[in-house]
Amino acid sequence: QSALTQPASVSGSPGQSITISCTGTSSDVGGYNYVSWFQQHPGKAPKLMIYDVTTRPSGVSDRFSGSKSGNTASLTISGLQAEDEGDYYCGSYSSTTTLVVFGGGTKLTVL
Amino acid sequence: EVQLVESGGGLVKPGGSLRLSCAASGFTFSVYSMSWVRQAPGKGLEWVSSITPSSTYIYYADSVRGRFTISRDNAEKSLYLHMNSLRAEDTAVYFCARDTRDYQLEGAFEFWGQGALVTVSS
Numbered sequence: 301q302s303a304l305t306q307p308a309s310v311s312g313s314p315g316q317s318i319t320i321s322c323t324g325t326s327s328d329v330g331g332y333n334y335v336s337w338f339q340q341h342p343g344k345a346p347k348l349m350i351y352d353v354t355t356r357p358s359g360v361s362d363r364f365s366g367s368k369s370g371n372t373a374s375l376t377i378s379g380l381q382a383e384d385e386g387d388y389y390c391g392s393y394s395s396t397t398t399l400v401v402f403g404g405g406t407k408l409t410v411l
Numbered sequence: 412e413v414q415l416v417e418s419g420g421g422l423v424k425p426g427g428s429l430r431l432s433c434a435a436s437g438f439t440f441s442v443y444s445m446s447w448v449r450q451a452p453g454k455g456l457e458w459v460s461s462i463t464p465s466s467t468y469i470y471y472a473d474s475v476r477g478r479f480t481i482s483r484d485n486a487e488k489s490l491y492l493h494m495n496s497l498r499a500e501d502t503a504v505y506f507c508a509r510d511t512r513d514y515q516l517e518g519a520f521e522f523w524g525q526g527a528l529v530t531v532s533s
Contacts, residue, residue, distance in 0.1 A: 302455060334517040338456070345526060346448075346456065351511055351519035389456050393517045399470040400446070400458035400518035 420527030
């Protein structure tokens, strides 16, 4: 059982927007602005899409945005494209003995 | 260009040991915290261990504490994971990863290796 809770799957049509939620506790998501989002394609290493809740690394499309309210963080992808299909994981710094916690992952399907 | 290249994976029997290595290049290795993250077949990401730039602070997941040891050699620009008393549930692809900012350790893993498969089976 993962420390952070994400929906197992989401889907959307090209051009639409989708949002993936990530719920934790005050010891991780709610307590720090250290939430990250990763995209992973089959057989590949994860790719950092968002860090510090809202910051995009260089080279990441501005169609990806992050936000947080209380113990829940969200990743929004606007203008869905076929290449966005894959697995998405949230991660957070944690003040517990588990320094970094991840969500169970969300499979995004572009219809 | 930042590169992280893992090596040392393979098949090992339950109770056995293995050492993973991660060779870093393209950045000043000695100022970045480094971490190991694993992914069991068909499963999600699991943080395993992290080490700060001068090895001052070391952290482990509860699932590996007492069995795994993380270390680094800044002169060789290398990260290591010594794994003892391996169990079937340790079977996974092991990635080394680097945080996006120097001296930070927050889990913003911007750079990843290609992964090393560790299979624990008799």
